[in-house]
Amino acid sequence: MLKKLKRSKIKIITVLSSLFLAAFILVLIICVVTHTTLPALITSILSEEIQFAIKLSLTTAVVSTVMCIGISIPAAYALARYDFFGKSVVNTILDAPLALPPLVAGVGLLILFGTTSFGRGLADAGLTFVFTPLGIIIAQFFVNVPFMFRILRGTFQSINPRYEHVAETLGCTEAQAFWRVTLPMSKNGLLAGSIITWSKGIGEFGAALMVAGATRMKTETLPISLYLNMSCGELNLAIAAATILIIISLISLFVFERYGGFTRVF
Amino acid sequence: MIRIEHLSKDLGEFFLQDVTLDIKNGEYFMVLGPTGAGKTILLETIAGIYRVDSGRIFLDEQDITDIPPRERNIGMVYQDYTLFPFLTVEENIGFGLKSRKVSKREIKRRVDELANLMGVFHLLHRCPGTLSGGEQQRIAIARALIMEPKVLLLDEPLSALDTQTTERLRQELKNVHSITNTTIIHVTHSFEEAFLLGSRMAVMDKGEIVQVGTPNEVFRKPESEFAAEFLGVGNLFQGESRVDNDIACIDVDGINIVSATLKPGTVHVSIRPEDILVSTKQIVSSARNSFKGKIASIVDAGTILRIAVDVGIDNPFIVAITRQSFDEMNLKTGGEVYITFKASAVHVF
Numbered sequence: 319m320l321k322k323l324k325r326s327k328i329k330i331i332t333v334l335s336s337l338f339l340a341a342f343i344l345v346l347i348i349c350v351v352t353h354t355t356l357p358a359l360i361t362s363i364l365s366e367e368i369q370f371a372i373k374l375s376l377t378t379a380v381v382s383t384v385m386c387i388g389i390s391i392p393a394a395y396a397l398a399r400y401d402f403f404g405k406s407v408v409n410t411i412l413d414a415p416l417a418l419p420p421l422v423a424g425v426g427l428l429i430l431f432g433t434t435s436f437g438r439g440l441a442d443a444g445l446t447f448v449f450t451p452l453g454i455i456i457a458q459f460f461v462n463v464p465f466m467f468r469i470l471r472g473t474f475q476s477i478n479p480r481y482e483h484v485a486e487t488l489g490c491t492e493a494q495a496f497w498r499v500t501l502p503m504s505k506n507g508l509l510a511g512s513i514i515t516w517s518k519g520i521g522e523f524g525a526a527l528m529v530a531g532a533t534r535m536k537t538e539t540l541p542i543s544l545y546l547n548m549s550c551g552e553l554n555l556a557i558a559a560a561t562i563l564i565i566i567s568l569i570s571l572f573v574f575e576r577y578g579g580f581t582r583v584f
Numbered sequence: 585m586i587r588i589e590h591l592s593k594d595l596g597e598f599f600l601q602d603v604t605l606d607i608k609n610g611e612y613f614m615v616l617g618p619t620g621a622g623k624t625i626l627l628e629t630i631a632g633i634y635r636v637d638s639g640r641i642f643l644d645e646q647d648i649t650d651i652p653p654r655e656r657n658i659g660m661v662y663q664d665y666t667l668f669p670f671l672t673v674e675e676n677i678g679f680g681l682k683s684r685k686v687s688k689r690e691i692k693r694r695v696d697e698l699a700n701l702m703g704v705f706h707l708l709h710r711c712p713g714t715l716s717g718g719e720q721q722r723i724a725i726a727r728a729l730i731m732e733p734k735v736l737l738l739d740e741p742l743s744a745l746d747t748q749t750t751e752r753l754r755q756e757l758k759n760v761h762s763i764t765n766t767t768i769i770h771v772t773h774s775f776e777e778a779f780l781l782g783s784r785m786a787v788m789d790k791g792e793i794v795q796v797g798t799p800n801e802v803f804r805k806p807e808s809e810f811a812a813e814f815l816g817v818g819n820l821f822q823g824e825s826r827v828d829n830d831i832a833c834i835d836v837d838g839i840n841i842v843s844a845t846l847k848p849g850t851v852h853v854s855i856r857p858e859d860i861l862v863s864t865k866q867i868v869s870s871a872r873n874s875f876k877g878k879i880a881s882i883v884d885a886g887t888i889l890r891i892a893v894d895v896g897i898d899n900p901f902i903v904a905i906t907r908q909s910f911d912e913m914n915l916k917t918g919g920e921v922y923i924t925f926k927a928s929a930v931h932v933f
Contacts, residue, residue, distance in 0.1 A: 480666050483633045486653040487660045488731060489683030498679075502670045 347564055353557050362558035370535055371543040371559060378451060378539060379519035382458035386466040386515045387508070394467050395496070398474035416464045423460055424528025431456070431529065453530035454537055458519040465518065466511040473507025474500065509577050517570035521563060585609050586735055586767065591629060591639035598625045601791040603639070607735075607769060607784075612761050614782030614799070615771045618814060622791040623771040627737040630769070631660045643734060654683070659728030663740040665720040667712035673699075673723050674708040680731045698726040701760065718749035722756070729764065738770040742777065754780060775815050776933045779803065779852065787811045804899070809885060819855040819902055825932065831872075832932065837897035842872040843930035851932050857890060857904035859929035863922045864913060872927040877901070879919045882910075891915065893923050 354362070362368055396402070397409055415423060431437035431447040440447065447453040477500055485495035501508075523541040530537040532546055540559045547556035591603040600622050607613045617623050628634055630641060632653035640649045648656050667676050677698055678691045686694075699705040702722040712720055721741055728736055741757075742750045758781060761768055772778055778785050779799045787795045787802060787810075795807045803820050806812035823836035825848050832843045834853055841853060861867075866874065877895035889910045892900040901923055915921065 478664075478666065480662050480664070481668065483628065483631070483653075484660055484662070484666045485668075485679070486633065487631050487656075487658060488680035488727070489654045491652070491654065494683065499668055503668075505670070 350557060350560050350564060354554050358554050359558055359561060362554045363562065365555065365558070367535065367538070368543065368555060368558050368562070371538050371540045372562060374451060374454070374537075375520050375539040375541075378454045378458060379516050379522075382455045382462065382519045383466075383512055383516040385455070385459045386463045387512065390463060390466040390470050390511070391501075394470035395474050395500075398471050399479065412467055413464055415461060416468075420457075420461050420522070420524030421528060424457060424525035427453070427457060427460060427525065427529045447529060449529075449531045449533065449537065451530065451537060454522075454526045454539060457525035457529045458522045461522055461525050462515045462518045466515045469507050469511035469514070470504065473504045473511075477503050506577065510574060513570050513574045513577075517567060520566050585642075585644055586630070586769075587642040588630070589640045589642070591626075591641065592637045593625060593629050593634055594637055595625055595634070598622050599791045600626055600629065603791075603793050605786060605793060605796070607767060609644075609767055610765045612758075612768045612770065612781055612783045614778040614785035615769065615788055616773065616775065616778045616785055616802075616815075617771075617788030618773055621788040623773075623788055624739050626788070627660065627739050627769065627771055630735070631658050631737055632656050657731065657734050659731055659733035659736045661721070661724045661728050661736070661738050661741050663743050665712070665717070665724045665744075667720055667723055667727070669711070669713050671712075672708065673704065673710050673712060673715075676712060676723055677708075677726045677730055679727060684731075694730055698730045701729070701763070702726040702756070716749075717745045718753060721745065721753060725757075725760065729760070729766070733766060735767045735769060738768060740771055740773065743772070743774075757781060775803070775854075776852075779820075780933070787814070789814070812885075812890075819853075819857060819860070821853045821897070821899065823851060823853055825849060825851045831927065834930075834932070839875060839895060839897055841930055842927045843932050844927045845930065845932035847932050854931045854933075855901075855925055855929055856931075857902045859925055860901060860903045861924040862891065862893070862903045862905060862913075862915075863924065864915075864920075866922045867924060869924060870926070871924045873930070874922060874924045875901075876920070876922050879915060879917050879921060882915065882917055893921060895923070 351359075393412070397405065397412075428448065431440065431453070437447065445452060447456050481499050481503065482492070482495040485499045486492065490498060520539075521541055522539075523545070526537075526539065527542065527545075532538070532542045534546060538546065540563050544556050544559040544563070547553070547559065586605075586607045588603055588605040588607075591600055593600045598620065603626060615623050615626065625634065629636055632648070632651065636649055640647055642648065643656065643658070667673075668679065671679065674695055678695045681691045681694060695708070696705065699708055702725055704719060704722050704726060707715060707719060707723070712723065715723070721744075725736075725738075725741070738757075742753055745753065754777065757768075757770075760766075770777075770781060782799050784797065785799050785802055786793050787806075789808075789810050795802055795811050802811065803815060806815055821836040821841070823834040823841065825832050825834040825843070827833075827846045827848045830846065832846050832848070834841045834843060834851060836853060843853065861871070866876070875895040877893040877900075880892040880894040880900045882892075883890040887907055888904050889907060891903045891905065891910075893903055894900045903923060
C-alpha cells in the first residue's frame with residue numbers, strides 16, 4: 319500500500335513536470351502570435367519588407383540545403399563504407415561545426431572570404447560573399463552541413479553493403495549500384511536530413527549576420543528582419559517575421575516526425 | 585568449369601588461405617564449415633566483390649580474377665535474401681535484365697517464366713517486406729537465375745528458414761538444378777543439407793579447404809580430426825522406415841533401428857558416435873536400440889577413442905569413448921561388445 323502510494327507520488331511529480339514544460343512552451347508561442355491583432359498581422363505579412371524576407375529566406379535555405387546534399391552524399395558514403403588514412407580525424411573535423419557557436423563560424427567565414435586572397439579571387443570572379451545573399455547561403459551551408467552529413471552517414475551505415483554486392487552481380491557498375499539501390503534505400507534519411515537542414519537554414523542568424531550583415535531589403539532574411547524590426551521598434555513587422563518562423567518550424571517538425579526516417583531507415 | 589587456384593584473401597576477421605578447388609560444369613557443389621570458416625568470403629571472392637590478395641580464378645578456362653562482378657555472369661543469393669525493399673517482386677526479379685537493357689516485353693516474359701519456376705507468380709505485385717522468409721528466398725533465387733548465370737552461388741540460403749520451409753526449398757533447389765543444369769556452389773553449416781543436395785563437397789575450416797570429395801566419402805572417411813569432430817559422423821546409414829504407433833522402425837541391411845523421428849520411406853539415419861553406449865555385457869535400460877557386435881578397429885584420437893563395432897551390416901558403427909572408459913573396460917580388436925543407444929539419438933532425414 320505504502321509502495322503504491324510512493325509510486326503514485328513519483329507519477330504525480332513527473333507528470334506535473336512534463337505538463338509545466340509543455341505549458342511553458344505553449345504560452346511562449348501564444349504570446350508571440352497574439353501580440354498583435356490578426357488584421358495587423360496580415361497587413362504586416364503582406365508588406366513589401368516581410369515578403370522580401372520570406373522569399374530571401376526560402377531561396378537561400380533551399381540553395382544551401384541543395385549544397386549540403388551535394389557534398390554530404392559522397393562524403394557520408396565514403397565515411398560509411400571505406401577505410402582510409404585519416405578517417406577518424408576527418409570524422410571529427412566534419413562534426414566540429416556542430417559545437418562551434420554560429421557567431422564564431424561567421425567570423426571565420428568573414429575572414430576567409432573577406433580578407434584572404436582566396437576570398438578576393440572569388441570576388442574578382444564575381445562571387446562576392448561578404449554582405450551579399452551569397453554570404454547567407456555560405457553561412458547556412460557551413461553551420462548546417464554537419465546535420466545532413468551525420469544523418470546520411472548513419473543512413474548509409476545502416477544499409478548492408480550486400481545490397482550493392484547483389485546489384486553488382488546483377489549487371490550494375492559500382493556507380494549504378496549506388497544510384498539504383500543505395501540511394502533509393504536512403505530515401506528516408508535524405509528526406510529527414512533535407513528537412514532539418516532546410517528548417518535550420520531558415521532560422522540561421524548568427525553566422526549569416528557576421529558574413530552578410532543586416533541590410534534592410536538586401537540581406538534581410540526572416541530572422542534578420544525580426545532582429546532589425548525589433549531593434550527599431552517596428553513591433554508588428556517583427557511579430558509577423560516571428561509568426562512565419564514559428565509556422566515553418568512547426569510544419570518542418572511535423573513532416574520530420576511523420577516521414578523522418580529514423581524508425582524506417584532500412 | 586570453375587577453377588580456383590591458391591586463392592588467398594585477408595579481410596581481418598575473415599580470411600581465405602591458399603584455397604584450391606575444381607568445380608565441374610553442372611555440378612551441385614557444397615561447401616561445409618562452421619561459422620567463421622570463410623565460406624561467405626569464398627563466395628564473395630568468386631563473385632568478384634573482393635579483389636584477391638593472391639591466386640587466380642578461372643571460369644571455363646577464362647581468367648576472371650580481375651574482371652568486375654557484372655562481367656562474370658555469376659549469380660549470388662545471400663542468407664538474408666537482400667531483396668530490394670523499394671521495388672515490387674516483379675521489379676526485383678527483373679532488376680538484372682534492366683541493367684542489360686533488355687526490352688520491357690522480354691523482361692516481362694522472363695520474369696513470368698522465372699516466377700512460375702520458383703512458384704512466386706501470385707506474389708509479383710507485392711512488396712518484399714510483407715512476404716515470408718521462404719517466399720523471399722524463392723524470389724532472390726529467381727532474381728539470380730534470370731541472368732542465366734554460369735555459376736549460382738548460394739550463401740546459406742536455407743539457414744534463416746523454419747524446418748518445413750527448409751525441407752521444401754531443398755527439394756526445389758534440387759529441381760531447379762536439374763531443370764536449369766546451372767553449376768551451383770552452395771555454402772552451408774548443415775551436414776544434412778550437404779548430404780542431400782551435394783554431388784561433391786568441400787569441408788572448410790579457418791579459411792582453408794580441409795577435404796574435398798563426395799558427401800559419402802567425406803562422411804565415411806573424414807581426413808582430419810576437425811572434419812570428424814565437426815561432422816560428428818561415422819554413423820550414417822540408409823534404410824526403409826516404417827512408422828507404427830508413434831515410433832519409426834528403420835530397416836538397415838537387416839537390422840532394425842528404432843527412432844523417435846517419424847518419417848516414413850527411404851531415409852538416411854545418423855547417430856553421433858558419442859551418443860552410443862558400449863558395454864561388454866548386454867544391459868537392460870530404457871534405450872530402444874541394442875546390438876551385439878565385434879570390435880573391428882580402434883582409432884586413438886588423444887583423449888577420445890573411436891571404436892568401430894561390426895554388427896553384421898555393411899558399415900560398422902563408430903562409437904566414441906573416453907580414454908578412461910577404454911582403459912577400464914579393457915577393450916581389444918575382435919572383442920565382443922554390445923552397443924546401445926536411445927531412439928531419440930537416432931537422427932532421421
